[in-house]
Amino acid sequence: xxxxxxxxxxxxxxxxxxxxxxxxxxxxxxxxxxxxxxxxxxxxxxxxxxxxxxxxxxxxxxxxxxxxxxxxxxxxxxxxxxxxxxxxxxxxxxxxxxxxxxxxxxxxxxxxxxxxxxxxxxxxxxxxxxxxxxxxxxxxxxxxxxxxxxxxxxxxxxxxxxxxxxxxxxxxxxxxxxxxxxxxxxxxxxxxxxxxxxxxxxxxxxxxxxxxxxxxxxxxxxxxxxxxxxxxxxxxxxxxxxxxxxxxxxxxxxxxxxxxxxxxxxxxxxxxxxxxxxx
Amino acid sequence: xxxxxxxxxxxxxxxxxxxxxxxxxxxxxxxxxxxxxxxxxxxxxxxxxxxxxxxxxxxxxxxxxxxxxxxxxxxxxxxxxxxxxxxxxxxxxxxxxxxxxxxxxxxxxxxxxxxxxxxxxxxxxxxxxxxxxxxxxxxxxxxxxxxxxxxxxxxxxxxxxxxxxxxxxxxxxxxxxxxxxxxxxxxxxxxxxxxxxxxxxxxxxxxxxxxxxxxxxxxxxxxxxxxxxxxxxxxxxxxxxxxxxxxxxxxxxxxxxxxxxxxxxxxxxxxxxxxxxxx
Numbered sequence: 001x002x003x004x005x006x007x008x009x010x011x012x013x014x015x016x017x018x019x020x021x022x023x024x025x026x027x028x029x030x031x032x033x034x035x036x037x038x039x040x041x042x043x044x045x046x047x048x049x050x051x052x053x054x055x056x057x058x059x060x061x062x063x064x065x066x067x068x069x070x071x072x073x074x075x076x077x078x079x080x081x082x083x084x085x086x087x088x089x090x091x092x093x094x095x096x097x098x099x100x101x102x103x104x105x106x107x108x109x110x111x112x113x114x115x116x117x118x119x120x121x122x123x124x125x126x127x128x129x130x131x132x133x134x135x136x137x138x139x140x141x142x143x144x145x146x147x148x149x150x151x152x153x154x155x156x157x158x159x160x161x162x163x164x165x166x167x168x169x170x171x172x173x174x175x176x177x178x179x180x181x182x183x184x185x186x187x188x189x190x191x192x193x194x195x196x197x198x199x200x201x202x203x204x205x206x207x208x209x210x211x212x213x214x215x216x217x218x219x220x221x222x223x224x225x226x227x228x229x230x231x232x233x234x235x236x237x238x239x240x241x242x243x244x245x246x247x248x249x250x251x252x253x254x255x256x257x258x259x260x261x262x263x264x265x266x267x268x269x270x271x272x273x274x275x276x277x278x279x
Numbered sequence: 280x281x282x283x284x285x286x287x288x289x290x291x292x293x294x295x296x297x298x299x300x301x302x303x304x305x306x307x308x309x310x311x312x313x314x315x316x317x318x319x320x321x322x323x324x325x326x327x328x329x330x331x332x333x334x335x336x337x338x339x340x341x342x343x344x345x346x347x348x349x350x351x352x353x354x355x356x357x358x359x360x361x362x363x364x365x366x367x368x369x370x371x372x373x374x375x376x377x378x379x380x381x382x383x384x385x386x387x388x389x390x391x392x393x394x395x396x397x398x399x400x401x402x403x404x405x406x407x408x409x410x411x412x413x414x415x416x417x418x419x420x421x422x423x424x425x426x427x428x429x430x431x432x433x434x435x436x437x438x439x440x441x442x443x444x445x446x447x448x449x450x451x452x453x454x455x456x457x458x459x460x461x462x463x464x465x466x467x468x469x470x471x472x473x474x475x476x477x478x479x480x481x482x483x484x485x486x487x488x489x490x491x492x493x494x495x496x497x498x499x500x501x502x503x504x505x506x507x508x509x510x511x512x513x514x515x516x517x518x519x520x521x522x523x524x525x526x527x528x529x530x531x532x533x534x535x536x537x538x539x540x541x542x543x544x545x546x547x548x549x550x551x552x553x554x555x556x557x558x
Contacts, residue, residue: 035346035347035392036316036317036347037315037316037317037318037347037424037425038315038316038317038318038425038449039316039317066426066428067314067425067426067427067428067457067460068314068315068316068425068426068457068460070453070456070457073453073456074453110456111456111459111460111463112460112463113314113427113460113461113463113464113467114427114460115427115428115432115464115467115468116428117397117398117401117428117429117432118396118397118398118400118428118429119396119397119398121397121428122396145316145425145426146316146317146346146347146424146425146426147345147346147347147424147425147426148346148392148393148394149345149346149394149395149396149397149400149428149429150396150397150428150429153394153396170317172521172524172525173525174349174352174353174521174524174525177349177352177389177390178346178347178349180390181346181347181390181391181392181393182392184390184391184392185392185394188392188394189394203482203491203493205484205486205487205489205491206491207484207487207489208484208486208487210484210486212482212484212485212518213518214482214493214516214518214521215518215521216518216521216522216525217521217525237493239491239492239493239494239495242451242453242493242494242495242496243495245451245453246451246452246453246495246496
């Protein structure tokens, strides 16, 4: 159904040509998907991008969460200058030369909502992918909003040659239920699954070093087993993650030796290995 | 714009008549809104419903999060029998006779995703409100998904005489940014704001009783001040909340003397006072 939608609609022809062109010069396109909100998709997207850039890769991010865009703030990008050049809209540049596009960058005031129904949101995402001057990239990470609705469908439809989806969950079984839907969604749309990562695993109390599971459960491992997908490990719950996102400094750069950053580095190299090995 | 949409479209005429009728026999309609995912909307919705029902009120819940419905599982409702009677679809009944409707109840398997674009989701919510035999209720709580898109717009459009919105945030300033959008959204659509509650405030370490702000910040109070809305207090982060939701037992019934339950009871009576006092 999506295939026919893609091909028959006349007004999309030009868009499709552009999409093809732009996506061709991006080697790996990785969607960060969860289904559930508040599990740390944006944090993981930004961390993956920073860690890939640290290894010398050329990296871009599409913040596809049009209602709750978090990436610009978390990467310290405020009051950016969006410019339009001969090759389209210029993405803004974050730390380590990461290129970024987000609805947040187009709002006159950062606390204004985007009150849009689905079809418009789909179109916006198509514009992000086709009208932005991404140039040649090794990696484009796409931060999806919660749910299996318009934004996710549009990414599946418009990202030509999507490499795969990185699935994010928190440990609870309620999260597992919702995230499982997202995995099934990827299956329906033939999006390959890179693997599942379990975020906010446990909080290590700084005064007694005991690990407390604030969001108890084993959703990551269970999802991996039940759906036969890769389990990519877990990330502990570190309050400094929120602190860093709030002040716009990448956590993996500020606290590179913390257990959470070490887990993230392991995750990033595993994801890159899986992605690059499969191509 | 919404007003004209509401009135001119012929196919909606019958629906509108039904909506009017059904909503008239429900005294207070409270939407639980956040903008951001994973802040505990479903937990708060379920807790408010249980606490209102405990005071003898007749209570219903619409789980409007069509992609990530959490209410049935969190209230222990699995494998329900949906029946259709002379007065429409019968909602299922949860603890304390709470009436509930959710997309989850219509899925043949609970891990299947609803891969729907916006317009269909809006229509589904209209059906929930108009075709369900709610009967006479004191309270209908509506659990909205993250974002200011189709589902939220549909609730604003279809719930005749929406009493108001209860805004939920976690303490971080990133959450504040996204939740602020939701408050502005309510303003645009002339939905009264009941107030803002700050969830997941801090974790009290069970071994040393020290309070750790896992998600640091003061988004609740700051939002209240900056937007001149009521601050309704905060709820501590208790790992037993997730545990209870995972096994389907209302936390406020299982741990009524816990600090989180005490905060919730205070919140519920304040919300009910505000809502009933303003009518």
